[in-house]
């Protein structure tokens with residue numbers, strides 16, 4: 001592949017690096033040069049311009065420098081986006097244990113246990129988001145040179161896309177939305193993504209040097225990347241970029257209207273793997289996107305990423321895809337039941353899972369989120385660890401997961417008296433009702449209008465919204481119900 005122009009590096013930086021790598025003999029020759037252009041750097045240049053006579057010495061130097069300053073992008077093949085060309089710095093980030101960990105975290109958590117095609121992982125989604133972030137920011141730069149988008153901006157936006165999901169735990173949203181809230185209140189996977197990104201930058205040799213080699217300003221740019229992953233509460237607190245470039249914050253995690261490349265990738269990818277149609281065309285959105293100064297009367301007078309009015313139907317399709325993915329997959333009844341079972345198993349196993357973290361300290365399933373070294377080792381693999389365990393203290397958790405793989409799920413059905421779903425475990429005792437706290441709250445809130453509303457589930461519009469599907473689910477653990485086969489057909 002043809003070499004791209006990756007700019008220049010100061011002779012001083014190359015000198016310092018060669019010293020570190022034990023090549024001090026030739027380091028001073030570089031120190032005398034103000035800058036070295038990457039396009040010039042080859043065997044001929046070292047022989048003629050730097051006066052290094054021995055070919056083997058020249059090779060050693062080139063190998064060493066190109067380790068932190070590779071001259072060509074790499075191509076990744078992807079079922080959704082085709083051939084994705086990625087900058088060498090992005091490849092370096094992908095090739096770290098913190099990023100590789102995402103290979104072992106299912107994008108749709110328990111969704112794979114219902115939809116056999118949904119076996120995709122956070123790994124490919126993250127690469128896709130990094131790629132699309134680059135496509136959108138490059139398209140804006142090309143169409144609107146006045147925006148003054150530079151190479152640093154592009155790289156930072158791509159890195160933020162790549163790293164936005166580093167903090168996901170086992171089975172993705174099951175971990176941060178169902179398991180962790182039972183243990184501690186205020187934690188989101190975005191917090192862990194930022195912490196994991198810091199850990200990734202700190203613990204991988206030569207990464208910071210490589211970032212500098214490609215022109216990043218570490219103080220400003222690392223802050224900028226983290227702000228894109230987890231935006232600060234108030235706009236005034238943004239430090240990475242000045243106000244005229246705030247539109248860059250709308251590419252990866254758009255807090256303003258939710259239209260961002262993260263969704264573009266997972267709508268396309270999830271639909272593909274689930275076998276559900278996606279009418280939204282993100283390629284078209286990227287083609288028609290422009291940064292406009294929004295009228296002060298109607299908006300905040302700032303620059304935002306906008307789209308043509310005639311493209312409104314494409315945006316309707318985006319929200320329709322979102323709705324149908326939630327209805328048909330993310331909130332699928334059996335997915336929710338299995339997620340509930342896995343959460344229950346994780347809660348029982350919590351203290352008995354021991355993961356070694358920094359300084360040799362041991363962490364549990366829930367406390368691992370406080371130590372990124374331990375958290376790097378925590379993936380979906382914990383499911384198999386529990387399932388294949390022999391320890392007595394994991395017996396209860398193991399039994400639940402065995403039921404999951406044996407497809408002996410808690411059963412779900414419509415509770416006609418309250419218009420809520422119930423789950424029950426066929427193998428356990430006499431009928432009893434165990435209300436989850438969220439279900440109780442929801443029911444109390446709706447108790448007055450319940451009779452009126454619950455004449456039929458289909459009439460119960462407020463309960464049909466996906467949030468109520470989850471919040472309103474109550475757990476019924478009852479003995480085997482005769483003739484019950486309500487779940488057949490939902491796999």
Ligand SMILES: [Zn+2]
Nearest residue numbers: 125164165262
């Ligand atoms: Zn994502």
